[in-house]
Amino acid sequence: MQYKFMAERMENIHSDIRGPVFFRALEMEAQGEKVLKLNTGNPATFGFKMPKSIKEVIIKDVEKSLGYCGLRGMKTAQEAIVEYETSKGIQGLTVDDVFITNGVSEAASMLTTALVGVGDEVLMPSPCYSLWSNSVLASGGVPVYYDCNEEENWSPDIDDIKAKITKKTKAIVIINPNNPTGVLYPNSVLLEIAEIARQNDIVVFSDEIYDRLVFDGKVHTSFAKLAPDLTVVTLNGLSKSHCVCGLRCGWICLSGNTEKAKELNKALVAIASVRLCSNALMQLIIPTALKDTEYTKQMLCETGRLYLQRKACVEAINEIDGLSVVPNDGAFYIFPKIDTERFNVTDDKAFARGLLEAKKILIVAGTGFGYKTPDHFRVVMLPEHQTLRQAMYDIGDYLQTLKK
Numbered sequence: 338m339q340y341k342f343m344a345e346r347m348e349n350i351h352s353d354i355r356g357p358v359f360f361r362a363l364e365m366e367a368q369g370e371k372v373l374k375l376n377t378g379n380p381a382t383f384g385f386k387m388p389k390s391i392k393e394v395i396i397k398d399v400e401k402s403l404g405y406c407g408l409r410g411m412k413t414a415q416e417a418i419v420e421y422e423t424s425k426g427i428q429g430l431t432v433d434d435v436f437i438t439n440g441v442s443e444a445a446s447m448l449t450t451a452l453v454g455v456g457d458e459v460l461m462p463s464p465c466y467s468l469w470s471n472s473v474l475a476s477g478g479v480p481v482y483y484d485c486n487e488e489e490n491w492s493p494d495i496d497d498i499k500a501k502i503t504k505k506t507k508a509i510v511i512i513n514p515n516n517p518t519g520v521l522y523p524n525s526v527l528l529e530i531a532e533i534a535r536q537n538d539i540v541v542f543s544d545e546i547y548d549r550l551v552f553d554g555k556v557h558t559s560f561a562k563l564a565p566d567l568t569v570v571t572l573n574g575l576s577k578s579h580c581v582c583g584l585r586c587g588w589i590c591l592s593g594n595t596e597k598a599k600e601l602n603k604a605l606v607a608i609a610s611v612r613l614c615s616n617a618l619m620q621l622i623i624p625t626a627l628k629d630t631e632y633t634k635q636m637l638c639e640t641g642r643l644y645l646q647r648k649a650c651v652e653a654i655n656e657i658d659g660l661s662v663v664p665n666d667g668a669f670y671i672f673p674k675i676d677t678e679r680f681n682v683t684d685d686k687a688f689a690r691g692l693l694e695a696k697k698i699l700i701v702a703g704t705g706f707g708y709k710t711p712d713h714f715r716v717v718m719l720p721e722h723q724t725l726r727q728a729m730y731d732i733g734d735y736l737q738t739l740k741k
């Protein structure tokens with residue numbers, strides 16, 4: 338018998354954010370070329386500095402992080418998370434409902450390991466940040482995409498969600514604000530999703546990692562606030578709001594006080610204990626970070642970097658013949674559409690590859706987010722606004738070479 342040194346389920350696991358076009362960009366860099374990498378939402382690589390408040394804690398308290406801590410996390414950090422999520426309207430939380438993880442990435446993988454069995458289905462948006470499809474696949478489950486309608490501000494299509502529920506549906510994922518579209522869902526949509534979850538007895542995974550990164554005075558509502566009777570898993574972390582992706586700081590918050598939540602809690606305890614604990618150094622900063630709301634606000638106000646970058650990016654895209662876009666409400670992303678009637682783009686990955694070779698700009702093709710048609714791409718809007726504006730013009734120039 339011949340061994341395969343890869344489990345069968347690995348065949349579908351991949352991330353286009355760090356896929357073949359990304360590796361080609363690395364090759365070009367190794368050959369001395371300068372590539373503008375707009376593929377990853379990683380603020381530190383674009384000069385965003387960590388908040389001073391956090392730096393001080395790390396320097397002062399590093400010695401406190403040398404031992405393993407509790408499997409759910411350090412008590413002081415858990416308490417700070419309970420306080421934060423309670424302030425967002427989630428009811429009945431205690432420290433035992435909180436699991437601190439090495440980023441939301443580990444949280445997603447722990448959750449799907451805990452809940453999703455072979456053949457179980459998990460509903461998720463199309464387009465969707467690929468962490469969710471990959472975590473489900475790695476657990477032996479099946480990602481099932483529900484449509485989000487671009488014409489309706491990328492809002493989840495409620496009828497499509499209903500149509501895709503089967504006996505095997507275990508959970509529904511929402512990402513709000515969304516990656517890759519950057520939009521914030523209105524409460525009315527969240528309430529409709531809650532009703533579907535209620536009627537079909539399914540768990541909701543609400544990825545809220547961008548909840549503090551919302552523009553224009555809009556307000557994020559936690560899904561769990563609107564559905565206190567349901568089993569809701571809220572996921573959040575500090576990677577984005579405090580520009581510390583490398584510290585790997587995330588958490589899971591279980592709410593609903595249901596039998597399902599208790600069972601899931603037990604399964605998570607088992608998984609968390611296998612990996613002993615999550616990085617303790619980053620847990621030290623959680624109480625300080627969650628109090629430092631000013632840092633994030635400064636990036637979003639009208640003179641802040643994120644605000645100016647979004648403005649430049651959306652304005653430039655709107656000037657380009659062949660591109661259109663729904664402006665984002667939050668996060669760092671935008672998901673422009675290519676007019677494929679007038680431009681010869683039939684394969685979005687080939688478009689990304691061609692752009693990289695021609696203009697030294699790395700973007701991610703829309704199909705890399707499970708999007709159904711090859712006519713979108715995601716831009717990470719983290720470079721300074723002048724650079725970003727020019728990059729959009731360069732994308733526009735490249736697109737013109739493909740005019741029919």
Ligand SMILES: Cc1ncc(COP(=O)(O)O)c(C=O)c1O
Pocket residue numbers: 378439440441442443466468512515516544546574575576582585586587
């Ligand atoms: C929607 C979403 N969820 C989770 C993550 C993972 O974040 P973390 O750094 O906490 O693992 C990201 C990172 O880009 C994301 O966009």
